[in-house]
Amino acid sequence: MIRILTADGMEQGAIRTLEDLGYEVVNEHYELPELNEKIKEFDVIVVRSATKIREPLIDEALKSGRLKLIIRGGVGVDNIDVKYAEEKGIAVRNTPNASSASVAELAIGHLFTIARHMHSANVTMRKGEWNKKKYSGIELAGKTLGLIGFGRIAREVALRANALGMKVIYTNRSGHKPENEPNRYVTMEELFKEADFISLHMPKLADKPHLIGKEEIEMMKDGVYLVNTARGGLIDEDALCDALDSGKVSAAAIDVFKEEPTKNERIYTHDRISLTPHIGASTEEAQLRIGEEIVSIIKAFFA
Ligand SMILES: NC(=O)C1=CN([C@@H]2O[C@H](COP(=O)(O)OP(=O)(O)OC[C@H]3O[C@@H](n4cnc5c(N)ncnc54)[C@H](O)[C@@H]3O)[C@@H](O)[C@H]2O)C=CC1
């Protein structure tokens, strides 16, 4: 019998479908070193972002020779040593389309939140404070939103931002401009200079620790707003806190952290950062679609 480990949870309906199809599913999270042993017992491992599949774990799996397929229920595969797994004959798949709308909606939610101080007002009102004057904000309509990366998620963000009356500019690594795209492609430097709000929608960098540090922030408009729902560390966390403290950055919103759960006290206590605990894809709809894609991947793989 084909055995599947869903190591970071999976939508219940998808688990039932797999069981109905005759697969054995173990829905259990194991930490290292226990995972080193457990992984030897499975043909497929399905992970979200919590479980890291690094070379030593793959070496352990190779000892039984059973593992054939690693599935990332999500987009970013930076928690998996993909090249190494594939070199060793283990296939790696992800579910790139399922969560785009959910992440885009979270990014838009964060834009509203930081423009209107909603994150701080929520906290301080619970302490009995009434900060009406302090929490005067700005409108999104008429402002320029710069999107870094212009793939599936960013294009969903652009659609929604345009509907809100925002001017959208975008940049990406390849210089690719989608056909009939109404928004303007700019270089990264132009984006830093022109954008009132900047939102990141690209993978983790393989070759350097961060994309946006002190130098890049210096190039931005005074009072810029930053949103990162892409990957932790793309914005240098210390440089961001310094820029918030100096007023160069008005406010920031972060769903993804250099270390998760974050232990960076400067970040999680800063009153001008809107925080969410990596929940971009955590909606019923996205998880349903991810589950369906995972079932399709497994069915096709073992057909
Ligand atoms: N917060 C969350 O829960 C989630 C976060 N994500 C993150 O969002 C990222 C983007 O997802 P999609 O839009 O689906 O990916 P995609 O592959 O459709 O688009 C990625 C875009 O980033 C651009 N890019 C790549 N490297 C770049 C660089 N160095 N500089 C500038 N642009 C660069 C590409 O050209 C492309 O336009 C994922 O890689 C993942 O890290 C994805 C899903 C959920």
Ligand SMILES: O=C(O)CCC(=O)C(=O)O
């Ligand atoms: O699985 C998750 O919740 C994280 C989603 C994510 O970051 C991704 O799909 O790249």
